[in-house]
Amino acid sequence: MRKDEAGVDSNRSMTGRIGRIFDCFGPGDRSLSVREIARRSSLPPATASRIINDLIDEKLLTRTSDNRVTLGVRLFELGQLVPLHRTLREIALSYMEDLREASHQTVHLAILDGSEVLYVAILGARGPKLPSRVGGRMPPNCTGVGKAILAFSHSKIVDELLSQALVAKTSRSIVDPAAFKLELLKIKQRGVAFDHEESGVGVTCVAAPIMRGDYAVAGLSITGNTNKLNPELFESAVRTVARSISRSLAEIPTPTFARLDQQI
Amino acid sequence: MRKDEAGVDSNRSMTGRIGRIFDCFGPGDRSLSVREIARRSSLPPATASRIINDLIDEKLLTRTSDNRVTLGVRLFELGQLVPLHRTLREIALSYMEDLREASHQTVHLAILDGSEVLYVAILGARGPKLPSRVGGRMPPNCTGVGKAILAFSHSKIVDELLSQALVAKTSRSIVDPAAFKLELLKIKQRGVAFDHEESGVGVTCVAAPIMRGDYAVAGLSITGNTNKLNPELFESAVRTVARSISRSLAEIPTPTFARLDQQI
DNA sequence: CATTACTGTATCACTGAGTGAGACGCTCAC
């Protein structure tokens, strides 16, 4: 039987401390000082210093020329080997390129991790840059991909998400649980999800779920500027391509897929 | 002063053990059993089991549906935050797309890490798949990018590489130290490196260095099938684009760059 | 130039987190 989690136990274990040091690095922090890491991870400076040097020896962290600390090369390499994303990306990428070519819009591939959407691949269109980032996260209720995945997920997942208050990204984000459940129902019927400036002002998108068995494992979307993109125009394209990817995905024999929380 | 490395000290420290567990996962291993990890890392099964569970709690590893272990989502996310690659990729990617568009060939971006070439970004062309992989490694003497970088690196780096025997990937790979030094000299004069089936049979490429100051920090290449690609046709294109990227790179004010071994 | 306020890290006596052989329960294949 699994050990009970006992709340947050990352206090004393070496592993937890390492995790907390990694956590110090957000998208905004390219490099940090040892002291800053010590502060953020609430570790004594001497302790932080030692662990950091250990991690540097392992190439999991790197020292910059000005004696600061950044995430190391090995993390990049390991990140490329993470299986779900790797398999999914390998399969989806060429389809996504077709879609980009056809639509001249930005194409997104994302999965649900915990109660957040995690972007796995993005093919950008020329034009204004979107705020999304590979490896970045968003609240699922605010994004097309997130809604598309949730509409085809086990109700347990949806309920778990709704057990906390929904986050809003713009004034059009759906935060009312009842309204959100209705939205998911509509999406399930139509097969695609729309995002009308719910994730960001001026941003519109169409998204469809990528299925494995009865449940969605990922979401695919075409995203663009509200006044330049008519999402209904690409509804069928996204749906079709998502289905193609799902079919390719189904051909993979080994269930080496990371367990998504989908199964019961 | 830095602590002396004392050979391989990854035996007893927690950090070293974690590193060794990560090391178990190669490109071929999507998932491993606990026992297999224990064997590969020479850790007692019980110990491996416990550490693995700790790492799973930290999302650095994941358990698959069939109770095996894979690399976890967090590694993917962290990998996306590694600064050198991130900055370099962000800047290089749009240029690389132009190059792909113009050449209809595969475009590679790689850096030198230790004594190996590490692929940081690849934009694939339609057609036969190349064996290169983002996050993958190659011996620098066998690749266009590797030779391009080395030709514009501090002689210390080259000498260190030559202190070990050079690896061959095909019969045309350059392994003789003297011949290799001559090759680097030619590359330095011409500004580009060619790879005539030195990395793989049927593979040809042109590569140019991406500079920061007086030394190369990365390499850019156009790679394709030997009988379809005339590398000299794209010589000027690669050189020009590599120079553009170098210029963009120079505009970055903060030296938050990971220390490459370039400086002295 | 001294002062002050930071940094990062080496020291070292202490101690509890991590250890790992062994046992246990489980699932397979034969």
Added chain:
DNA sequence: GTGAGCGTCTCACTCAGTGATACAGTAATG
């Protein structure tokens, strides 16, 4: 049934990791 594999819990032991303190180095200040 037997046996060989698996993952993990137990628990007495012990050494790896700890962290307050000290110290050297850098940067900005008066």
